[in-house]
Each structure stands twice: as C-alpha cells, then as structure tokens.
Amino acid sequence: xxxxxxxxxxxxxxxxxxxxxxxxxxxxxxxxxxxxxxxxxxxxxxxxxxxxxxxxxxxxxxxxxxxxxxxxxxxxxxxxxxxxxxxxxxxxxxxxxxxxxxxxxxxxxxxxxxxxxxxxxxxxxxxxxxxxxxxxxxxxxxxxxxxxxxxxxxxxxxxxxxxxxxxxxxxxxxxxxxxxxxxxxxxxxxxxxxxxxxxxxxxxxxxxxxxxxxxxxxxxxxxxxxxxxxxxxxxxxxxxxxxxxxxxxxxxxxxxxxxxxxxxxxxxxxxxxxxxxxxxxxxxxxxxxxxxxxxxxxxxxxxxxxxxxxxxxxxxxxxxxxxxxxxxxxxxxxxxxxxxxxxxxxxxxxxxxxxxxxxxxxxxxxxxxxxxxxxxxxxxxxx
Numbered sequence: 001x002x003x004x005x006x007x008x009x010x011x012x013x014x015x016x017x018x019x020x021x022x023x024x025x026x027x028x029x030x031x032x033x034x035x036x037x038x039x040x041x042x043x044x045x046x047x048x049x050x051x052x053x054x055x056x057x058x059x060x061x062x063x064x065x066x067x068x069x070x071x072x073x074x075x076x077x078x079x080x081x082x083x084x085x086x087x088x089x090x091x092x093x094x095x096x097x098x099x100x101x102x103x104x105x106x107x108x109x110x111x112x113x114x115x116x117x118x119x120x121x122x123x124x125x126x127x128x129x130x131x132x133x134x135x136x137x138x139x140x141x142x143x144x145x146x147x148x149x150x151x152x153x154x155x156x157x158x159x160x161x162x163x164x165x166x167x168x169x170x171x172x173x174x175x176x177x178x179x180x181x182x183x184x185x186x187x188x189x190x191x192x193x194x195x196x197x198x199x200x201x202x203x204x205x206x207x208x209x210x211x212x213x214x215x216x217x218x219x220x221x222x223x224x225x226x227x228x229x230x231x232x233x234x235x236x237x238x239x240x241x242x243x244x245x246x247x248x249x250x251x252x253x254x255x256x257x258x259x260x261x262x263x264x265x266x267x268x269x270x271x272x273x274x275x276x277x278x279x280x281x282x283x284x285x286x287x288x289x290x291x292x293x294x295x296x297x298x299x300x301x302x303x304x305x306x307x308x309x310x311x312x313x314x315x316x317x318x319x320x321x322x323x324x325x326x327x328x329x330x331x332x333x334x335x336x337x338x339x340x341x342x343x344x345x346x347x348x349x350x351x352x353x354x355x356x357x358x359x360x361x362x363x364x365x366x367x368x369x370x371x372x373x374x375x376x377x378x379x380x381x382x383x
Contacts (some may be wrong), residue, residue, distance in 0.1 A: 007319045009101050012057055012110060016103075021141035023048050027060035031109070033221045035082055036128025038074070040136065042083070044144060044211045045113040046094040046121050047137040049157045049166060050176075054138075058109040068106035072375045074098075079111070087125035092118045117175070118319040120150075120158040121348030122344070154281075164195075169237040173198050174285060177292040199236045200292075202256075204248060218362035219260070219278060223251040233258070245289060255304035258289045260312050265325045267332050274333065275328065276362070277369055279313040281321050287314075311345075313373060327376050328369070338368050 015025045026045075032038040038056075045054035059068045076098035085091050095114040100107055119319045120135045127379050129146040130136065135155050136144040142152050150158075157166065176182045176192060183190040183200070192198040220228040228250055235243045249256045257331045260278040267273035315321040328335055345363035350356045 003068055006315055008110060009098055009103065010104045010319070012055070012101065012108065013053065015057065015059065016064055016066070023054075023057045023138050023140060024052055025057065026062065026141070028056065028058045029061050029067060030069055031058055031074050034128070036130070038079070039082065039086070039127065039142065040097060040130055040143065041144065041250075042079075042094050042111075042113055043130070044136050044138040045118060047119050047135060047150070047158055049113055049119075049154075051167070051171075053115050054113040056111040056113070058111070059103075059106060060108070066104045066106055067106065068107065073109060086127050087123060089122050090118070091123045092116075092121055094121060109168065117162055117164070118159050118303060134369045157372070169198065170235065170242045173200070173235055173237070173242070174288050177288050180292065183292075201234045201236055202231050203234075217248070218359040219308055219366070220250060220309050221227055221345065221350075221359055221363060222311045223254075223304055224273065224307075225252040225254075227252040229253070230259070231256075243285070245286070247293070248310065251300075251304040254300045255308065257293050257305075258286050261286065263313075263321070263325070265328045265332075268329050273332075275332075275365060275369075277313060278311075278367055279315060281315045281318050283317050310370060311363050313366065313369055315373075324373060324376055328372065331372070337370065338371075339364060341349065342368055351381075 008157070014020075015029075023026060024045075026041065032041070033346045041056060046055070046275050048054060055190050058073070060066065061067045070217055076096070079096055079098065086093070095116065097108045097112040097114065099112065101110060102108070103213070120137070122135050123130055123132055126132050131146070133179040134144075134148070135150045135158065136146075137150045137154050137158065138144075139154065146205055149155075164175075167175065172195075173192070176198070182193055184193055188202050190200040215230070216226055216228040218224040228248060231247050231249065233245045234241045246259045246260045260280055263277050263279045265277075280290055294305055296305070315324065339361070341362035344367055348356065348360060
C-alpha cells in the first residue's frame with residue numbers, strides 16, 4: 001500500500017511507544033556504515049512470514065528517544081541500485097521505499113521493506129559476509145547470523161508463504177486479485193488458474209424482482225446513459241460462499257463494479273445536518289474488488305469510470321477518509337455555501353420532481369467533495 005506522510009508518522013509513533021523491536025520494525029540512531037549490513041537487514045525483513053511491510057527507522061536512540069541523525073544518510077536510489085546489482089536467486093529483489101518524516105521537530109528516515117509472497121529470498125553469489133544459498137530471516141528482534149541459516153521450520157514457513165499456504169482461502173483470493181493474470185474469465189465469472197476451486201461468481205438474484213434489478217441511484221446520472229441494474233457477486237471456495245457483494249452495472253452495462261459505500265459527515269453542533277456521499281477506500285476488500293473488475297484498457301469502461309469518479313470519492317486509506325471527514329466538519333459552512341451555488345448536474349431529470357432534487361443534490365455534493373478532497377491533499381502536501 002501507499003503511505004501518506006501523516007499515516008506513516010502515526011505508524012512510526014505507535015512503534016516507538018511500544019519501546020521494543022519486532023519482526024516488523026527495527027530502530028537505528030544512524031544509518032549503517034557498511035552497505036552490506038544494510039542489505040542484510042533488508043533481506044531479513046523481506047524473509048518474514050507475516051503479510052506486513054517492515055520498517056527500518058533511523059534517528060531513534062537505543063532507549064527509544066527521537067534524536068534525529070547527524071551522520072551521512074543514504075538515498076533511495078543508491079539502496080535500490082545496490083540491491084539490483086546483487087545476484088538474488090530467481091532474480092527476486094526486495095522492494096524498498098525511503099521516506100523522511102518529522103517527529104518532535106526532528107528528521108527521521110524510514111526505510112520500508114515491502115511485503116512479498118516470493119519468499120524465501122537468498123543470494124546465488126556471496127555479498128559481504130552473506131553466503132550463497134543461506135536463508136536469512138528475522139524472528140522477534142533477532143536476525144539470522146551471517147554464518148548461519150534459518151531454522152528448518154522457518155524456511156518451511158517461508159516456502160508455504162510463497163505457495164499461499166499460510167493464508168486462509170479468502171485472504172489468498174483477495175491477494176490474488178491484485179494480479180488479473182491469475183484469473184480466467186468464464187461466463188461473467190472468474191476462476192483462479194492454479195486453484196480452480198476458487199471462483200468469483202456474478203449472477204442475478206432470483207429473490208429480487210425485476211423492478212429492483214432495473215432501478216437507479218443518483219450516480220447513475222453521472223453517465224451518458226442512466227440505465228442501471230444490480231447483480232450479486234459471491235467469492236467462493238469449493239462451492240462454499242465465503243463473502244458476497246452487491247454489484248452495479250452502469251451506463252447500460254458498460255461498467256460493472258461493486259456498489260460504493262455510503263459515508264456521512266455530521267455538522268459539529270447539529271448532528272441532524274448531515275452530508276451523505278458515496279466512496280471507495282484503498283486497502284479495503286471492496287476497493288480490491290473494484291480494481292479487479294474495472295478494466296482500464298477498455299475505452300468505454302474507462303470513460304464510464306471517470307464520469308462516476310467525478311461524484312464518488314476514492315480515498316488513499318481509511319485514515320485519509322477519517323481525516324478528510326474531520327476537515328469537512330471544520331469547513332462545513334464553506335461546503336454548504338459551495339453546494340448552494342453548485343449547478344453542474346442541474347440538467348438531469350428523473351421521473352419525479354422530488355427525486356430530481358435529491359439526485360441533483362447528491363451529484364453536486366459528490367462533485368464538491370471531490371474538489372475539496374483535492375484541496376485538502378494539496379494543503380496537506382504543502383505543509
């Protein structure tokens with residue numbers, strides 16, 4: 001996942017408050033003097049069984065005080081260049097990101113070692129004191145020594161991670177959705193190429209009458225053709241339904257995606273004055289399904305998707321959604337003023353005057369909130 005600066009600061013502060021190093025986080029007061037020691041730490045963190053990113057945090061003393069750094073620091077490009085020059089088995093290179101954040105007025109470097117399923121990672125040519133074929137991992141706050149190898153059961157778990165055997169069927173399916181090449185489409189459903197017992201199935205719900213199938217929502221009118229229908233989607237393993245979603249077919253079937261969620265923002269001193277809007281949030285199952293179902297290479301889908309996202313919000317994370325809702329609560333009156341002047345979607349017409357008024361308000365609300373979300377991000381990035 002991508003990290004906003006605010007979210008990363010919160011995450012690192014939570015690690016510091018625990019006052020211990022773990023399989024996910026290690027603290028250093030300064031950067032490693034030798035590149036080989038840094039690479040060893042990166043490889044150990046990449047070879048962890050959990051499904052989380054790991055963090056090397058620089059500028060923290062041994063007693064977990066935020067002290068900043070005084071010695072020369074490393075650049076992301078140099079670290080990546082060093083990694084790419086090494087000979088990893090299968091050419092599987094650990095992925096890293098370097099961020100600089102401010103805590104207590106001091107600069108802190110955070111090297112994120114991205115989670116990977118392609119474990120174990122090991123060298124096919126020696127580097128520094130790291131040996132060929134040795135698997136180095138991290139258990140608790142300890143790395144495997146340079147002249148040793150991970151324990152047998154640790155290596156076994158790393159191979160199980162690669163094969164997807166450490167995850168529940170539902171976790172495996174959602175992770176596999178990030179790579180559409182894992183799936184074959186067949187009669188408006190998908191099955192996993194290597195695990196065909198995993199199926200994503202779409203269908204008309206026989207319990208719903210045809211009138212319910214052919215209804216619309218306010219965002220239907222963001223499209224060239226407001227004709228809308230609703231279906232069901234089940235995520236299945238061995239013919240057992242693990243999870244289900246309602247999906248919407250927009251623009252007369254050109255775009256089929258999971259229904260967006262409702263969000264609500266209440267006026268601070270009047271909880272009955274509420275802004276209602278639709279959204280997706282990165283990092284959620286619904287968003288994973290959205291990206292899986294949406295084909296950005298299809299011109300008609302892309303056009304319908306862009307029209308939809310003018311009135312539906314997409315957040316980078318749930319943390320961003322919470323922060324943005326607080327932001328709108330603070331600027332509630334400004335939002336109301338802008339909504340009163342908004343007329344972008346005042347051209348739409350429905351079968352009744354009341355419905356038209358409600359839909360116009362929802363459409364203009366989504367459009368203005370998207371404008372304010374861009375302003376919020378710009379303001380945040382500038383600070």
